[in-house]
Each structure stands twice: as structure tokens, then as C-alpha cells.
Amino acid sequence: MIKLLIHGCHGKMGRTLSQMALSGDAFAVAAGVDKFPDTYKTPFPVYGHIGDCDGQAEVVIDFSRPEALPPLVDWCRRMKKPLIVATTGLTQSDHALLREASGTIPIFQAANMSLGVNLIMDLVAQAACVLGDHFDIEILEMHHNQKIDAPSGTALALADSVNSAFSGDKRYVYGRCSRTQRRDSAEIGIHAIRGGTLVGEHQVHFIGTDEVVEIAHRAQSKRIFAQGALEAAAFIKSKSAGFYTMKDLMLEHSAVTQLYIEEEQALVTLHGLPAGDAAANLFVALAREKINIDMISQTAPDGGRVVLSFTLPLRDADRSEQVIGQAGIPSSRIDIRRDIVKLTVEGPGMARQTGVASRFASALTRCGIGIEAITTSETKISGCVDASCRDSAANALTEAFGL
Ligand SMILES: NC(=O)c1ccc[n+]([C@@H]2O[C@H](COP(=O)([O-])OP(=O)(O)OC[C@H]3O[C@@H](n4cnc5c(N)ncnc54)[C@H](O)[C@@H]3O)[C@@H](O)[C@H]2O)c1
Secondary structure (H helix, E strand, C coil), X not given: CEEEEEECCCCHHHHHHHHHHHXXXXXXXXXXXXXXXXXXXXXXXXXXXXXXXXXXXCEEEECCCHHHHHHHHHHHHHHCCCEEECCCCCCHHHHHHHHHHCCCCEEEECCCCCHHHHXXXXXXXXXXXXXXXXXXXXXXXXXXXXXXXXXXXXXXXXXXXXHHCCCCCCEEEECCCCCCCCCCCCEEEEEEEECCCCCEEEEEEEECCCXXXXXXXXXXXXXXXXXXXXXXXXXXXXXXXXXXXHHHHHHHHCCCCEEEEEEEEEEEEEEEEECCCHHHHHHHHHHHCCCXXXXXXXXXXXXXXXXXXXXXXXXXXXXXXXXXXXXXXCCCXXXXXXXXXXXXXXXXXXXXXXXXXXXXXXXXXXXXXXXXXXXECCCEEEEEEEHHHHHHHHHHHHHHCCC
16 A cells, blocks of 8 residues: 655646546555645645645655645655655646656656556657648637636647657747748647636647548546656656656556567577577578578577577478478577477567566476577567466466566
């Protein structure tokens, strides 16, 4: 259970967050802070100033006002507490303060805590790369009539994401009413609408000749932001000092997203292969016979010799042995294991996640499963195990990666 301190606990977001945190077993609210501490009755103590709090909480979440940030950061540094800043409308000096504090405590900052919005941050950058300068880009955001800052921090973050595809060359134009001139292609138009109880909508329009591409996100309740803040709390709790964003959280979530199993595989190992062009000659000979190989690994030369191994479908094992013989590949011994399965875990966030290979290997060895071969790439890890261990290996990996 993670003990939270909610800063701005009586606001719309603070109340949504405390209700969600208190509704399950994963979180507790140790304390709240609000400028008007007596506004509501709560099952946790509420203080009028952060300086009045003790250090019971493990993670601090802030949904308040930008002017409350400096004393809050000071307190978190003094108490060595991870801080999640969800408040928007931060100034450049607020951002500088957070960066500096991240040298001593973990800081997580996001102008928008929704997973969906953070997904479209990447999508708009991809769209901008593909569509390029031939499309005019206009961003429209809509929020409730109580929102103070405009345009929203999210609209600006979306503009920055689009602009990253143009090396920052685009210029932001806010509204057009005072301009009596044509739009030029170096602009990104940003527009804000305020009204009623709209939770938050962001639309990015790529407007070309005779076609329009739109990428949009609609928030239907404030709960999505509170949910993101709770996920951020679980993410940051055991992190070391540093500056974290939703991108880091999403990459951690997507470190391993799937497991797949290839049955009826063979593992071929050539011992004593001369270092040099023998391996390349072997690959050419196998490719000529249309034999597909995978999980290629080779040792560093030792006395001018290497050990080379690779996997292939079991149906090609005999044929590969013939091909190796016919191609005159000069190895001292060939072993072919015909009773193996290949298990692969994969995820787009693996490249930025440490410890995936160690979780993979220890999950299998903890169950007494020997790994016959293992290879890694930026987005996947594959391991070969004896076919008799197929189910136990699959279960161990499913559990280790929460799949
Ligand atoms: N990052 C996100 O995903 C996200 C989502 C929604 C809202 N927000 C932002 O969170 C902030 C709060 O939003 P809200 O809708 O709950 O606003 P709100 O006005 O309803 O709540 C703000 C609360 O902070 C309190 N407060 C003000 N100054 C304070 C201070 N100095 N110390 C302690 N408490 C103080 C107020 O009394 C109020 O209860 C805004 O900046 C908003 O834009 C961010």
C-alpha cells in the first residue's frame, strides 16, 4: 500500500484523486494540504500549509496552483519525498526549479496525466513526419468554463511534439482575430474554447490539399487524470532521484507486452569454426536453400576458432546438416538439438528498461529450467528451452512480466 500526500486535496482533482485512492487497497491517503483546509470533512488530516505536515506519506501528488510550488518542492527535498506535479500553468522558473530538485529527489511532471493524451503526443509527431510541410497544422483545445490558463498545457505540449518533427522550426500563432494576413506554412495555429463542464478535448488537424487528417482525444471525466497520477505514484515510489514524465511511465508499462512461443524448433551449434568468413559462407549456403535461421550467436574468437549457434524450424534440421556438409564448412563438431521450443518476450519499451534479461533468465532458472540459448535485441529477448519444459517456462515468464 502506498501512502499519499495530496496537495490541493479540496480541489476538483484533489477530491477525485482522494476518492479513487481510498476506494481500493493499493493506496492510502496519509494527509492532504489545501489553502482552505476546512472546506470538506475527510478521513485523513488536512493542513493549511505543506510546512505543517509530518513525513508520514511516501509520495506527494500536487494538483493545486503554480504559486504553491516553491514551498512544496522545498518540503519534498527536506523530507526526501518523491513529488508528482500535475498542476499546469507552470512558468519557466517553475520548470527550472523542478529540474534542479530532480538532482536530489525523484520528480514526475506531466501537464496531462492521461494515458490516451500521452499516446497521441507520439501519434502527432509521427503524422507530422509523414505529412511534412504540405499540410497546415492547427490545434484546437476545449475545456470547462472554470479553467484559468489558456491555451492548455496539453495543447502546447502537442504543438511541441508536432514541432519536434520540424526541428523546432514552426512558429506558434494563438488565435487569428487580430491578424489580417494569410497563414504561412511555418505556423502552427493554437486555439482555445471555454464552456460549460467540458472535461477536456484536444484536436490536431493536419489540413492538406483536398484532405484533412485529424488526431483527437476526448476526456470524458477527471478520473482519467487521477488514474494517471496514481499510476505515476506507483511508478515513482521506488525510483532514484531524477526527472520523469509520462513517457517514462508508458515505456516501463510497455517494456514487455507479449510472449510468444515457437514450437518444433532445432538448435544448431558448430564448434571450432574458423574465425573469418566461414560463418558468412554458412549463412549464404542456408539462404540459398531458403532455410530461415534465427537467434544467431557467436563467441569471440579463441585461438582463431569460434562457436556459432542458431535456431531453425525442426523440419529444416536434416536439410541444414546436409547443406553445412555440402558447403564444406570446416567445423570440428556439429550438435543439433531437435527437441526445443523458443520463447520470446517482446515490448517497444524494452530498449529503455534495465533488468529485463535478468527477469527473463531468473524466472526460468528459479523453476529449474535450463536455458539452451539466449539472444537479445532492443525490443525482444528469446530463449530456447527443452520442449518438455514448454508449459512451465511459459507460466514462469507470464508471471514474471505480468502478462
Ligand atoms: N496534469 C493533469 O493531468 C491535470 C488534470 C486536471 C487538472 N490539472 C491541473 O491541476 C490543477 C488543479 O486543478 P483543479 O481542477 O483541481 O483546480 P481547483 O481550483 O478545483 O483546485 C485547486 C485546489 O488547490 C488549492 N490551493 C490553491 N492554492 C494552494 C496553495 N498555495 N496550497 C495548497 N493548496 C492550494 C485550492 O484551494 C483548491 O482546493 C490545475 O492547475 C489544473 O490545470 C492537471
